[in-house]
Amino acid sequence: xxxxxxxxxxxxxxxxxxxxxxxxxxxxxxxxxxxxxxxxxxxxxxxxxxxxxxxxxxxxxxxxxxxxxxxxxxxxxxxxxxxxxxxxxxxxxxxxxxxxxxxxxxxxxxxxxxxxxxxx
Amino acid sequence: xxxxxxxxxxxxxxxxxxxxxxxxxxxxxxxxxxxxxxxxxxxxxxxxxxxxxxxxxxxxxxxxxxxxxxxxxxxxxxxxxxxxxxxxxxxxxxxxxxxxxxxxxxxxxxxxxxxxxxxxxxxxxxxxxxxxxxxxxxx
Numbered sequence: 001x002x003x004x005x006x007x008x009x010x011x012x013x014x015x016x017x018x019x020x021x022x023x024x025x026x027x028x029x030x031x032x033x034x035x036x037x038x039x040x041x042x043x044x045x046x047x048x049x050x051x052x053x054x055x056x057x058x059x060x061x062x063x064x065x066x067x068x069x070x071x072x073x074x075x076x077x078x079x080x081x082x083x084x085x086x087x088x089x090x091x092x093x094x095x096x097x098x099x100x101x102x103x104x105x106x107x108x109x110x111x112x113x114x115x116x117x118x119x120x
Numbered sequence: 121x122x123x124x125x126x127x128x129x130x131x132x133x134x135x136x137x138x139x140x141x142x143x144x145x146x147x148x149x150x151x152x153x154x155x156x157x158x159x160x161x162x163x164x165x166x167x168x169x170x171x172x173x174x175x176x177x178x179x180x181x182x183x184x185x186x187x188x189x190x191x192x193x194x195x196x197x198x199x200x201x202x203x204x205x206x207x208x209x210x211x212x213x214x215x216x217x218x219x220x221x222x223x224x225x226x227x228x229x230x231x232x233x234x235x236x237x238x239x240x241x242x243x244x245x246x247x248x249x250x251x252x253x254x255x256x257x258x259x
Binding site: 012014015016019022024025027032039044053054055058065068072076078079081086103120 | 147
């Protein structure tokens, strides 16, 4: 693993925090490649460590959103249940699917989602 | 309606569980198909992420895959600045937030595609090199 300058850690930490707090997610997609390239971590370790970085960030964001009553449990609980169920399925599927094909499909839908949100 | 909401969550959750950033799909599904407000969709995504990632993190830590020592400062600084991001998100209009999120998604998608193509090329070259080395050894 590479030695990383404190200044770089602080700058990237600020960037990741602002992104994840502002968009309520997406920070992980920046953290994994960062750990990979800047810290020289191998992929599996980078993915696992990204969770450790994003978890407290998401916790702080969640508390802020709660203070503003921006988390609607009453109408949102089915989605929350779905996400947790899906998460378990996804984690068990992880090693059984061709990752490149799945990733390609994911990127396509992400792009489509972005365009859709710009239009509607 | 409840069925569709669970389904939307499951789709996003599967992608998230596979480690590809589930929120980036859950949020557009909620805003485009289930007419959620952007901020509301982000809030749901945030809170659902917490229990899932706690469980995953414990498993990864047990497998010694988490580099705590090298990244605690990154997590700490990130947490402080996420206050700023979350506060701003709660003060601007949901419409503006949605458009910015859309641009963020498109940017991420293009970036990921470029990285994927680069990695693919690299693998191909490595394979070629390996083959050459092997044939050299045989000679």
